[in-house]
Amino acid sequence: MSTRTPARRRSGLLARPGRTLAEILTLLIALVVAFPLYWMVLSAVKHPGEIQSSAPRPWTTAPTWDNFRRVFQVEGLGGYFLNSVVVALAVVVLSLFLSFLAAVALTRFRFRGRTVLAVMLLVAQMVPVEALTIPLFFLMRSVGDVAPRLGLNHLGSLVLVHLAFSLPFAIWMLRGFVAAVPKDLEEAATLDGASRFRFTWQVLFPLVAPGLVAMSVLSFIHAWNDFLFARTFIISATENQTLPMAILVFFSPEGNDWGAIMAGSTLLTVPVLVFFVLVQRHLVSGLAGAVKG
Amino acid sequence: MRVPATPTTPGGASTHRGGAPRRRPRVSPDLRAALLYLAPAGFVLAAMLAYPLYQLGVISLFDYGQAQASGGAPLDFVGLDNYAQLFGEPRFWTVLVQTCVFAAVCVVGSLTVGIGLAVLASRVRALPRMALFLAALGAWATPAVAGSTVWLFLFDQDFGLVNEVLAGVGLAGVENFSWTYDRYVAFGLVAAQVVWCSFPFVMITVYAGIRSIPTDVLEAAALDGATPWRTLRTVIIPMLRGLLIVATIQSIIWDFKIFTQIYVMTNGGGVAGRNLVLNVYAYQEAFAASNYGLGAAIGVVMTGILLLITLGYLRAQRGTEEP
Numbered sequence: 001m002s003t004r005t006p007a008r009r010r011s012g013l014l015a016r017p018g019r020t021l022a023e024i025l026t027l028l029i030a031l032v033v034a035f036p037l038y039w040m041v042l043s044a045v046k047h048p049g050e051i052q053s054s055a056p057r058p059w060t061t062a063p064t065w066d067n068f069r070r071v072f073q074v075e076g077l078g079g080y081f082l083n084s085v086v087v088a089l090a091v092v093v094l095s096l097f098l099s100f101l102a103a104v105a106l107t108r109f110r111f112r113g114r115t116v117l118a119v120m121l122l123v124a125q126m127v128p129v130e131a132l133t134i135p136l137f138f139l140m141r142s143v144g145d146v147a148p149r150l151g152l153n154h155l156g157s158l159v160l161v162h163l164a165f166s167l168p169f170a171i172w173m174l175r176g177f178v179a180a181v182p183k184d185l186e187e188a189a190t191l192d193g194a195s196r197f198r199f200t201w202q203v204l205f206p207l208v209a210p211g212l213v214a215m216s217v218l219s220f221i222h223a224w225n226d227f228l229f230a231r232t233f234i235i236s237a238t239e240n241q242t243l244p245m246a247i248l249v250f251f252s253p254e255g256n257d258w259g260a261i262m263a264g265s266t267l268l269t270v271p272v273l274v275f276f277v278l279v280q281r282h283l284v285s286g287l288a289g290a291v292k293g
Numbered sequence: 294m295r296v297p298a299t300p301t302t303p304g305g306a307s308t309h310r311g312g313a314p315r316r317r318p319r320v321s322p323d324l325r326a327a328l329l330y331l332a333p334a335g336f337v338l339a340a341m342l343a344y345p346l347y348q349l350g351v352i353s354l355f356d357y358g359q360a361q362a363s364g365g366a367p368l369d370f371v372g373l374d375n376y377a378q379l380f381g382e383p384r385f386w387t388v389l390v391q392t393c394v395f396a397a398v399c400v401v402g403s404l405t406v407g408i409g410l411a412v413l414a415s416r417v418r419a420l421p422r423m424a425l426f427l428a429a430l431g432a433w434a435t436p437a438v439a440g441s442t443v444w445l446f447l448f449d450q451d452f453g454l455v456n457e458v459l460a461g462v463g464l465a466g467v468e469n470f471s472w473t474y475d476r477y478v479a480f481g482l483v484a485a486q487v488v489w490c491s492f493p494f495v496m497i498t499v500y501a502g503i504r505s506i507p508t509d510v511l512e513a514a515a516l517d518g519a520t521p522w523r524t525l526r527t528v529i530i531p532m533l534r535g536l537l538i539v540a541t542i543q544s545i546i547w548d549f550k551i552f553t554q555i556y557v558m559t560n561g562g563g564v565a566g567r568n569l570v571l572n573v574y575a576y577q578e579a580f581a582a583s584n585y586g587l588g589a590a591i592g593v594v595m596t597g598i599l600l601l602i603t604l605g606y607l608r609a610q611r612g613t614e615e616p
Contacts, residue, residue: 056457126599168338
């Protein structure tokens, strides 16, 4: 398409005014859809005075890091950011190993009940985890009696629940990747004297890396975005809050600190955006290269 | 961000069906290894998913308030009393209807916008399409909390851009209009935010579907002088029926469970709780009013409704996998 000569493109334009209109419309809609994100980042770098102005402008002549500096130094948002990173990374690492092992067992080993387990995985994905806040709250309280760092008010409780929530999907997804590795490879490895353990970790694990990456990013995003469980579990130990909860501190009846809220929201969004661009193809995998453009 | 629950996996789940007849039977070592490999994930899933699900049902059968939660009073089995109380409360029915209508508006909105933009994207060249897809990916990726706060800011009573612009074009009365006070306006605002972050999934799915329709079919329609609307109605929608059913049910499941947007944008369920949906209602009953038994009963009702929708989803998905 891009190899067209300018002359031909122009004649195409004249011949199809409808398409030109459609393209202008598309660009306008793209602007509208992207605008909230633009506004978020813009407001984050505006001066507080500019934000409180009753005539907001869609640009700024003097971008500043003041909001970010304030939320980091005065409000300690850095600590909450770190908490979010710790929870999300712990979930990723744990679910990486747990789901890989389970996926290998479900695809490479033959045993009775394998199909039943696969169906149960499917069912597990359908459980509305939001409805489980109440029993999980009490469970985490009991866990805290035995292992305080895994109980209420600690990051461990968030790791545990998000690990559980991410596993069914992760195992389901990895199953396909593991199954796609040719069976001959295992036979060859066995003939070469490799144990099953070595085959699993030295051959299979690197081969399913693309699946592991996609799965990790999805687990990361889910744990990173969580609001409900952070709101429920981290009640009194405010220093253990995660970023989504911390942002809400800037809402107050006396007036919302929009500069800080937008700076915090930007911090919350950027890592996800980066990861999202990396894996967007896997989100619609099976739907044949949807976002190639 | 939302991700479809069961994407088609590359390679497929049925790669080695039919077994290997030449293989020596090694059932028992395989089983032992499998148990070893499955144990860690199985333990986590049993403890953090299956057991809480069971407990949800159990708690809903007890009189479970602040005293019981703190261990100060013995648990009192009350059978279905929590459910009787719940169904006898007018508020529950209001919230249930609200949840359904709200979810329906979000689903219809995301589908309309998503399908419309997918058709539009299929008729323009690569550059504007890329711009649209990039913007949509951004909206899709935005965490629910961040999306909620920025929409709140845009529609803020005093410092919001929207009120400013509306006042600027001459709508004087709108100057200090609150978008979060009135029940329907507040629901509308939250629904708009939900549509903003959930239409991209529909759009990208349907766009891929349109791309998979043989071009000669679409060209034939265009040669016959079919308008885009007619093409959509008589060619695209019938050909993508299965895909659309899956996208619809997936949207229903998501929008029925919305928590964060309502909680953040209406400050926990609106003035006097008039913007509650089931999810937030259960949360407030349990953790604000300490009626854990009642909250669990709401949770069970919600799970039941979602189970029904999910069964429909599975059936629809099975339908699309047939060649």
